[in-house]
Amino acid sequence: MRSAKATILARLKKHLGDAGKVPFSAEPAAVPQKLDRAQNVDRFIRLLRENRAHVVPIKRDDIARVVKNQLQQRGVGQLMGAGHWLVSLEELEDEIAFSTFYSTIDGHKEALFNSVPAAITGSHCGIASTGSIVLWPDAAEPRSLSLVPPLHIVVVEQNAIYNDFGDLIKSQCWSRQLPSNVVLISGPSKTADIQQTLAYGAHGPRELVVLLVE
Numbered sequence: 001m002r003s004a005k006a007t008i009l010a011r012l013k014k015h016l017g018d019a020g021k022v023p024f025s026a027e028p029a030a031v032p033q034k035l036d037r038a039q040n041v042d043r044f045i046r047l048l049r050e051n052r053a054h055v056v057p058i059k060r061d062d063i064a065r066v067v068k069n070q071l072q073q074r075g076v077g078q079l080m081g082a083g084h085w086l087v088s089l090e091e092l093e094d095e096i097a098f099s100t101f102y103s104t105i106d107g108h109k110e111a112l113f114n115s116v117p118a119a120i121t122g123s124h125c126g127i128a129s130t131g132s133i134v135l136w137p138d139a140a141e142p143r144s145l146s147l148v149p150p151l152h153i154v155v156v157e158q159n160a161i162y163n164d165f166g167d168l169i170k171s172q173c174w175s176r177q178l179p180s181n182v183v184l185i186s187g188p189s190k191t192a193d194i195q196q197t198l199a200y201g202a203h204g205p206r207e208l209v210v211l212l213v214e
Contacts, residue, residue, distance in 0.1 A: 040128035040161050045212065047131020051187030053208040057158075060213050064089050067153060070209050071096060071118060076151060080112065081120040082140040089120075112144060118151035125172075126156050127184070129164040133210065135183040143183060152205040154185075157213050 035043065045055050058066050067089060071079060079089075080099040089096070099111055124136035133156055137143040146152050162168040169175070189204030 034163055035128065037159075037161075040163055041158055041212075044126050044128040044131055044161050047128075048133075048187065048208075048210055051131060052190075053131075053187045053210055055210045055212055057212045057214065063155065063211060063213070064091050066211060067120065068092050068095065070153065074118075074151065074207075076117045078116060079118050079120060079153075080108075080116045080145065080149065082122075082145075084140070085120050085122075112148050116149050118153065119145045119149040120153040120155070121146050123154050123156045123160075124182075125160040125162060125168060127163075127165055127168060128161050130184075130186060132165075132184045132186045134168070135185065136179055137181050137183060138179075143181060146183070146185070147204050150205055151207045151209065152188075153209045153211065155211045155213060 045057070048055050054070075056066055056070070067079070071077070077095075078097040078099065081089075086098055089098070092098075099108065099116060121135065121141045124134040126133050133154055135141075135143070135146055135154075137146075146154065162171065185208065188206055188208045191199055
């Protein structure tokens with residue numbers, strides 16, 4: 001009598017048929033097309049919007065005004081972020097209740113998980129070919145800051161958008177300086193695990209607002 005392992009392998013071989021006899025092709029895969037900066041920015045925006053992210057191209061001096069507008073549109077009156085963002089948004093102090101991370105999330109966890117509706121973070125860079133934003137979490141901007149609040153506002157620099165992931169790691173020499181945690185996001189959190197019904201916000205922010213700084 002054959003073992004269960006042998007039976008499973010025999011069935012697999014039967015279903016494979018002649019699939020394993022296809023001759024190997026040594027022809028290299030097509031090299032992804034390199035786009036110029038403007039094309040990369042356009043593709044980055046398009047893919048993010050297709051993934052239901054809200055992208056707002058802005059000038060640096062408009063960050064505070066646009067943040068205020070985005071929060072007001074959603075009826076949000078509290079924003080959490082690292083200390084350096086409070087300097088950029090200090091003109092909103094009379095209108096927005098700020099919470100601040102300093103060096104760690106210690107002392108802020110209860111507010112973060114129970115009462116903070118929105119958070120703002122910076123980003124490391126963007127990837128045009130997938131419409132992805134690269135976060136490089138640290139003590140000031142931990143992963144929780146972009147993961148827990150229902151609304152995540154992230155600032156991305158246009159001049160930090162790379163063609164693809166390979167271009168990014170090569171240009172920045174990641175083999176020499178790889179952090180312990182790199183996060184790639186391409187839109188708000190979504191899942192279809194439950195009855196194959198697409199739902200947003202199950203494992204992270206329901207909304208992603210990308211402030212794309214010229």
